[in-house]
Amino acid sequence: MTLADSSVLLVGAGGLGCPAGRALAQAGVGRLIVADDDTVEGTNLHRQILFTEADLGSPKADVAAERLVALGASQAEARRTRFLPETAAALLDGVDLVIEGSDNFPSKFVVADACALHGVPVVQAGAVRWGGWALAVAASGRGASHRTCLRCVFEDVPSGPALSCELAGVVGPVVGVLGALQAKLALRLLAGEDGGTLYSYDGRRDRLRATRPSPRTDCPHALGTIDDLERIEYVPSSASA
Amino acid sequence: MAVTVRIPPALRSLTEGSDEVSVDGATVRDAIEALEAAHPGVKERVMSDEGKVLRFVNLFVGEEDIRMLDGLDTELKDGDDLSIIPAIAGG
Numbered sequence: 198m199t200l201a202d203s204s205v206l207l208v209g210a211g212g213l214g215c216p217a218g219r220a221l222a223q224a225g226v227g228r229l230i231v232a233d234d235d236t237v238e239g240t241n242l243h244r245q246i247l248f249t250e251a252d253l254g255s256p257k258a259d260v261a262a263e264r265l266v267a268l269g270a271s272q273a274e275a276r277r278t279r280f281l282p283e284t285a286a287a288l289l290d291g292v293d294l295v296i297e298g299s300d301n302f303p304s305k306f307v308v309a310d311a312c313a314l315h316g317v318p319v320v321q322a323g324a325v326r327w328g329g330w331a332l333a334v335a336a337s338g339r340g341a342s343h344r345t346c347l348r349c350v351f352e353d354v355p356s357g358p359a360l361s362c363e364l365a366g367v368v369g370p371v372v373g374v375l376g377a378l379q380a381k382l383a384l385r386l387l388a389g390e391d392g393g394t395l396y397s398y399d400g401r402r403d404r405l406r407a408t409r410p411s412p413r414t415d416c417p418h419a420l421g422t423i424d425d426l427e428r429i430e431y432v433p434s435s436a437s438a
Numbered sequence: 439m440a441v442t443v444r445i446p447p448a449l450r451s452l453t454e455g456s457d458e459v460s461v462d463g464a465t466v467r468d469a470i471e472a473l474e475a476a477h478p479g480v481k482e483r484v485m486s487d488e489g490k491v492l493r494f495v496n497l498f499v500g501e502e503d504i505r506m507l508d509g510l511d512t513e514l515k516d517g518d519d520l521s522i523i524p525a526i527a528g529g
């Protein structure tokens with residue numbers, strides 16, 4: 198499969214999805230699908246680099262798709278929807294890879310679970326203030342063939358003091374770096390390389406660390422205990438293992 | 439054992455802005471306790487009341503996930519790096 202034949206779904210046209218989408222459009226990914234149900238707000242503009250003041254109030258998915266075509270994607274489609282258990286299968290139909298750039302934990306785990314169930318590679322990331330992480334997850338199976346996924350690394354929707362962008366804010370260039378990193382990792386996965394490396398970025402100290410967490414043997418995707426997204430409660434859970 | 443704990447940006451308000459803190463500890467658990475003694479409030483961001491690592495926090499000794507070693511009982515050597523990587527969601 199060539200890049201021009203590839204379809205990539207961007208979950209969220211935010212601070213991560215905008216730079217990642219831009220990089221993939223200019224790299225030659227043939228089809229980009231943008232899923233976001235939000236509209237452009239003034240507070241987005243410092244980090245969501247596909248938008249300008251003229252876009253305020255417009256649907257992010259529509260504007261982003263239009264800009265991605267202008268940047269070189271031969272096809273970009275807007276989906277004014279969130280990635281939810283009930284919308285996951287339709288959004289993943291015909292998709293070769295997902296870039297997950299949502300701003301909340303429940304969405305990150307829905308995407309992780311859906312991609313695991315449908316065998317779609319995904320590059321996930323999160324950022325707050327000056328730091329963030331990114332994880333490339335190759336398509337994998339159950340049991341011994343399971344590869345490291347979000348549930349192997351962070352287990353479940355956090356409760357308590359885990360930080361979100363909404364609560365703490367984020368520095369624009371930090372999500373720019375992580376979004377570009379997501380695009381780079383996506384290109385490697387599309388080329389058939391493996392994932393599994395967890396990147397941790399510190400924008401204050403200019404440090405990017407790579408670690409390779411192993412797949413958890415008790416990950417629900419290794420065990421095969423998640424088979425219906427609509428039966429999973431994506432709410433903060435017990436904080437301890 | 440003298441080890442360096444790498445503090446993520448999200449926890450630096452508890453370490454007066456320091457991104458690295460040197461502590462003594464024979465195990466990861468000892469190092470976290472020593473960190474708590476020097477910078478109160480860090481432990482509850484890493485461990486539960488039951489003394490387990492929080493589900494949404496990862497601890498690495500060097501490049502190794504402690505879950506794949508001996509968890510909080512993982513032994514440390516002089517000069518080891520202990521990294522705290524919490525889940526964060528913004529985007």
